[in-house]
Amino acid sequence: MAAAIDRDRLRELVARGAQLVEVLPGEEFREDHLPGAANIPLQDLDRDSAARLDPQRAVIVYCWDAA
């Protein structure tokens, strides 16, 4: 099961090479996203779109908030 992390842990992981993925729709990603994040909207997340990511490196997913 995926580990829930906070902001500080996110920064640590990104500094160590983790991949950031915003899963919100593209319009919201284009307006604002975390530095260096890729966009794979949840509705588009499948084996093909996930091929953009390196499975050997950690992945951090996020959306707007915990809701």
Add this chain to the structure above:
Amino acid sequence: MSPRAAARLEQLDFTEVHEYSAGKLDWMAAGLATEGENAARPRAGTVARTDVPICGVDDRLGDVRERTQAAGWDVAVVTNASRVVVGMLRAQELAGDADVLVERAMRPGPSTFRPYVPIKEMADYMSEHKLDSSPITTSDGSLAGVLFRADAVREAEGCPDCVRKMI
């Protein structure tokens, strides 16, 4: 949404998946930089003045008034030792009895806004609610600065497409 994305990635054989559950809102509320179309547009946090006088609840009002006026301000923010906002002293409160402690004079619990709010929305809100100034705080309540309505309105006039609702 992100728990479902994390679960799906694990099904797709990703072995180390983390979920930043507080999300983009938490990041932006902390006043941290973002990338994207809005990144260069003015927001509450970028227009707010950061050199506002601050004081504690145990300070003497007369001392705070003197310090505030000497710095050219007519407002001071009351914080704790960690800069968490607990009150405001606007002109009316600052004009009170010099020997009273700030705790007795301040206006407690002022409305605060987050640094990421687009300046157009702040300008509209402050005009509608006749707010001359508002503290801008990060998600942990720490003071980032004070936004003045005049500054917000001026900046908003130069940014007509800053329209996303976030308050």
